[in-house]
Amino acid sequence: MKTVLKSALLATAFGVAAATAASAGELTVVSWGGAYTKSQVEAYQKPWMAKTGNTIRSEDYNGGIAEIKAQVEAGNVTWDIVDVELSDAVRACDEGLVIPIDPAILEPAPDGTPAVDDFIPGTLSECGVATIVWSTIYAYDADKIDGDTPATIEDFFDLEKFPGKRGMRKTPKANLEFALLADGVPAGDVYEILASPEGVERAFKKLDTIKDSVVWWEAGAQPPQLLADGEVVMTTAYNGRIFNAAAGENKPFEIVWDGQIWDIDLWVILEGAPNKEEALDFLKFSTSTQALADQATWISYGPARKSSAPLVGMYQDGKTDMGPQMPTAPENMKNAVQNNFEFWADHQDELNERFNAWLAG
Amino acid sequence: MATISDHIAAGTADDGVGQPLTAADGTPLKKKLAQANRRARLRATLLVAPLLLFVLITFVVPIGQMLVQSFYEPTFSQVLPRTTAALQSWDGRDLPDESVYAAFAEDLKDARANRTIGQVATRVNYAHAGSRSAFTSTARKAERFEAPFKEALIAADEDWGDRELWSAMKWASQGYTSEFYLAAVDRTRDVDGNIVMVEEYRQIYVKILLRTLYLAGLITGLCLLLGYPVAYLLASLPTRTSNLLMILVLLPFWTSLLVRTTAWIALLQSQGVVNDILVALRFIDDDSRLQMIYNQTGTIIAMTHILLPFAILPLFSVMKTIPPSYMRAARSLGATPWTAFWRVYVPQTVPGIAAGVLLVFILAVGYYITPALVGGQDGQLISNFIALHMQKTLNWSMAAALGGILLATILVLYWLFNKMVGIDRLKLG
Numbered sequence: 137m138k139t140v141l142k143s144a145l146l147a148t149a150f151g152v153a154a155a156t157a158a159s160a161g162e163l164t165v166v167s168w169g170g171a172y173t174k175s176q177v178e179a180y181q182k183p184w185m186a187k188t189g190n191t192i193r194s195e196d197y198n199g200g201i202a203e204i205k206a207q208v209e210a211g212n213v214t215w216d217i218v219d220v221e222l223s224d225a226v227r228a229c230d231e232g233l234v235i236p237i238d239p240a241i242l243e244p245a246p247d248g249t250p251a252v253d254d255f256i257p258g259t260l261s262e263c264g265v266a267t268i269v270w271s272t273i274y275a276y277d278a279d280k281i282d283g284d285t286p287a288t289i290e291d292f293f294d295l296e297k298f299p300g301k302r303g304m305r306k307t308p309k310a311n312l313e314f315a316l317l318a319d320g321v322p323a324g325d326v327y328e329i330l331a332s333p334e335g336v337e338r339a340f341k342k343l344d345t346i347k348d349s350v351v352w353w354e355a356g357a358q359p360p361q362l363l364a365d366g367e368v369v370m371t372t373a374y375n376g377r378i379f380n381a382a383a384g385e386n387k388p389f390e391i392v393w394d395g396q397i398w399d400i401d402l403w404v405i406l407e408g409a410p411n412k413e414e415a416l417d418f419l420k421f422s423t424s425t426q427a428l429a430d431q432a433t434w435i436s437y438g439p440a441r442k443s444s445a446p447l448v449g450m451y452q453d454g455k456t457d458m459g460p461q462m463p464t465a466p467e468n469m470k471n472a473v474q475n476n477f478e479f480w481a482d483h484q485d486e487l488n489e490r491f492n493a494w495l496a497g
Numbered sequence: 498m499a500t501i502s503d504h505i506a507a508g509t510a511d512d513g514v515g516q517p518l519t520a521a522d523g524t525p526l527k528k529k530l531a532q533a534n535r536r537a538r539l540r541a542t543l544l545v546a547p548l549l550l551f552v553l554i555t556f557v558v559p560i561g562q563m564l565v566q567s568f569y570e571p572t573f574s575q576v577l578p579r580t581t582a583a584l585q586s587w588d589g590r591d592l593p594d595e596s597v598y599a600a601f602a603e604d605l606k607d608a609r610a611n612r613t614i615g616q617v618a619t620r621v622n623y624a625h626a627g628s629r630s631a632f633t634s635t636a637r638k639a640e641r642f643e644a645p646f647k648e649a650l651i652a653a654d655e656d657w658g659d660r661e662l663w664s665a666m667k668w669a670s671q672g673y674t675s676e677f678y679l680a681a682v683d684r685t686r687d688v689d690g691n692i693v694m695v696e697e698y699r700q701i702y703v704k705i706l707l708r709t710l711y712l713a714g715l716i717t718g719l720c721l722l723l724g725y726p727v728a729y730l731l732a733s734l735p736t737r738t739s740n741l742l743m744i745l746v747l748l749p750f751w752t753s754l755l756v757r758t759t760a761w762i763a764l765l766q767s768q769g770v771v772n773d774i775l776v777a778l779r780f781i782d783d784d785s786r787l788q789m790i791y792n793q794t795g796t797i798i799a800m801t802h803i804l805l806p807f808a809i810l811p812l813f814s815v816m817k818t819i820p821p822s823y824m825r826a827a828r829s830l831g832a833t834p835w836t837a838f839w840r841v842y843v844p845q846t847v848p849g850i851a852a853g854v855l856l857v858f859i860l861a862v863g864y865y866i867t868p869a870l871v872g873g874q875d876g877q878l879i880s881n882f883i884a885l886h887m888q889k890t891l892n893w894s895m896a897a898a899l900g901g902i903l904l905a906t907i908l909v910l911y912w913l914f915n916k917m918v919g920i921d922r923l924k925l926g
Contacts, residue, residue: 200888200889201891202887202888202889202891205891226633227615227619228615229612229615230612230614230615230618230633231612231613231615231616231619232611232612232613232615232616331627340698351791352873352874365768366768367766367767367768478630481629481630481633482622482626482627482628482629482630483626483627484890485619485622485623485626485890485892486622486626486627488889488890489699489701489890490698490699492701492882492885493698493699493700493701494698495874496701496704496705496874496875496877497701497704
C-alpha cells in the first residue's frame with residue numbers, strides 16, 4: 137500500500153515524466169540539451185546506433201537528481217542513462233538511485249593502458265564514468281564593450297568599470313566561488329573559506345554588490361541567447377555553449393578564463409533501468425578513447441581520458457584548433473578552481489535555502 | 498422513507514386489524530417497501546461510485562499522503578534501527594555512551610551494504626547542515642571499526658563528537674516530527690529542544706506566505722475592478738453585440754496558459770514591444786527602459802490578465818438576471834444615478850462578486866507557472882517554493898509542510914468568507 141500511495145503522489149507531481157513511457161529496446165539517453173546534446177549525438181549516439189542497430193531516444197533535462205529519484209522511488213523507470221554532474225553522481229550513488237559500475241569493464245586505451253589509469257584522476261566514481269571536463273566561465277559580447285575589455289573575475293563584479301546587466305545561473309553553486317575569487321580569495325582557499333559562516337557571509341556580501349543588475353538563467357542554452365539579445369553585457373555560462381555560439385554561429389563572444397570553475401560530467405545508469413545491458417554497452421562505447429576525442433571536435437569540453445587528448449584536432453569548421461579552447465589548457469588553468477563535490481553535497485541544502493532567501497529578499 | 502414504513506407499521510398496529518397490509522404478490526407491504534428502498538439506495542450508490550472513487554484516488558489519497566509526509570519521516574529509523582533504539586535512552590545532556598556508538602557502527606555497515614546511507618545523510622542534513630559527508634565518508638570505513646566505537650568513530654570524523662549532531666539525529670530518529678512545519682514558519686529547535694527562530698538570513702517562508710496572500714488579494718482586487726465594468730457592459734448590450742464581445746473575453750481563456758504568459762514576456766521585456774514604443778515616442782530614454790517583467794510587476798500584470806475571465810464570467814451571469822427595470826424604478830423614485838447603482842444594482846450582484854473573488858483568490862494563491870516564468874526574484878509565490886523543494890532540493894517533507902500550511906490558510910480564509918458573505922449566496926453562473 138505504501139508504494140501505491142507513494143507512486144500516486146509521485147505520478148501527480150511528475151506526471152509528465154512518468155507519462156512518457158519508453159518502449160522496450162529503445163535506449164533512453166538523457167542529457168543537457170542544445171549544443172552539448174548535439175555533440176553527444178554526433179560523437180556517441182549515431183556511431184553506436186550504426187554499430188549495434190539499436191535506436192536511441194534522446195531527452196533533455198536541466199540537471200539535478202529529482203527526476204531520477206522520482207522514477208526510481210516510484211518504480212517507474214523510463215530513463216536508462218543520464219549525464220550528471222559529479223556531486224549529483226555521488227549523491228545518487230549514496231542513495232542507491234544508480235547502479236555501481238566496475239571500471240574494469242571499460243575499454244582500455246589504444247596502447248593497452250587499463251581504463252583506471254587512463255582516466256584523469258578523480259573522473260571515475262563508484263557509480264559514474266566521466267566523459268568530459270567542463271567549466272563555468274564568464275563571457276561578454278565584444279561588440280557591446282568599447283575600450284578596455286574584461287579580463288579578470290573582479291571585472292565581472294565591477295559595475296562602474298563595466299556597467300550593464302549580468303547573467304548568472306540561478307543557483308549558489310559557482311556563484312559563491314566567483315564572489316570569493318572576485319573578493320580577492322586565492323583559488324586554493326575558496327572552499328576552506330566558504331566552509332565557515334563568515335566566508336558565506338563574505339560571498340553573499342560580494343553578490344549583493346551586483347544583485348540588482350543580475351538576470352538569472354537556468355538552462356545552459358540561455359546565456360548565449362541573453363548575450364545575443366543584448367539582455368546582458370556579460371554572463372556566466374558553460375564554456376562549450378559560448379564556444380559553439382562563437383565558432384559555430386560567428387557571434388562576437390569572448391570567454392574570460394580567469395577564475396573558471398571546472399567540473400566533470402559523468403554517465404550514470406538508473407537502478408531498474410529498462411535497458412540496462414544496452415545502457416552499459418552504450419556507456420562503454422561512448423567512453424572509449426576515440427568517442428571522447430570525437431566529441432571534443434563538436435564542443436570545447438575536455439575529454440576525460442588522457443589518451444584522447446592527442447587525438448583531438450580541429451573544430452567542425454576545420455580551422456579552429458580545439459586545444460586552447462579546452463578548460464584544461466594550461467593557459468586557461470592559471471586561476472582555476474575545481475568544483476568541490478563533497479563541499480556541495482554537504483552544504484547545498486543549507487546554501488540553496490540561504491540563496492533562495494537572499495533572492496526573494 | 499424509513500418514517501413512512503414506520504408509520505405503516507404503527508398504523509396497522511393501531512388499527513387493531515389482525516392482518517398486516519400486503520402487496521399484490523402477497524408479501525407484506527413493509528418488507529416490499531424496504532426492498533424498494535434498498536434497490537433505490539444501491540442504484541444511487543452505484544451511480545455516485547465512479548465519481549467517489551475518482552475523487553478518492555486522485556484527490557483525497559494523494560493529498561492525505563502528502564500531509565502525512567509533512568509530519569512523518571521514518572527514513573532514519575528504517576535505515577538505522579539499532580541506533581534509533583539505542584538513542585531512546587540518551588538524555589541529550591552529554592555525548593551518547595558507547596552502546597549508542599556501537600549500535601551506530603553496526604547500522605552503518607548495513608546501510609553501506611544496502612546503499613541506503615545517502616538517504617539518512619540527506620535526512621539529517623536538513624536539520625544539521627554540513628553533516629552529510631560525515632555519514633557517507635564514515636560509512637565507507639564502517640567495515641574497519643573496532644571497539645571502543647566511540648573513539649573509533651570520532652577519529653574517523655570529528656563530527657561524531659558533536660552533541661548538536663547527535664541531538665539532530667535523535668529528533669530525526671522519531672518518525673513523527675514537527676521539524677518540517679517549524680521550518681515552514683522559519684523556526685527550528687535548538688540543541689536543548691526549545692523552539693527558536695532560524696538565523697535571520699534563512700527566514701523566508703513567512704515572508705513568502707504573506708507576500709503570496711498580499712499579491713493574491715491585490716490581483717483579486719484588480720480583476721474585480723477591471724471585470725465589473727466589462728461584465729456590466731456585456732450584460733446590458735443587445736445579445737448580438739454582447740455575444741461578439743463575449744468571444745473577446747473567452748478567446749484568451751481558450752488559449753494555452755503558456756502562450757499567454759509568453760506573450761506577456763514578448764510585450765513587457767526590456768527589449769519588448771511596450772518599451773520599444775515608449776522609446777520611439779520619446780517618453781523614455783533608450784538607456785532607462787522600464788523593467789516590467791521578471792519582477793513583481795510582471796507577476797501582477799500577467800496573473801491579472803490570466804485570471805480576469807474567472808471574475809467576469811460569474812459577474813456576467815448574475816448581472817444578466819437583473820432586470821434593467823429595477824434601476825429605472827430607482828431613478829424614477831428620485832435616486833441619483835450613483836445611488837441607484839450603489840444601493841439597488843450592486844447589492845444584487847453580490848453573489849457574482851463573491852463567486853468571482855473566491856475563484857480568483859483561491860486560484861491566485863496557488864498559482865505556479867506564471868510567477869515561475871515572469872516573477873523574477875521578488876514575484877515568486879509560495880507554490881514556487883513548494884516546487885523548488887519537490888524538484889530541486891528533493892525535501893518532499895518540506896514541500897508537504899508548506900503545502901499543508903497553504904491548505905490550512907485557504908481553509909481559514911474560506912471559513913472567514915463563509916462567515917462574512919455566506920457560501921450559499923455564491924452564484925457561479
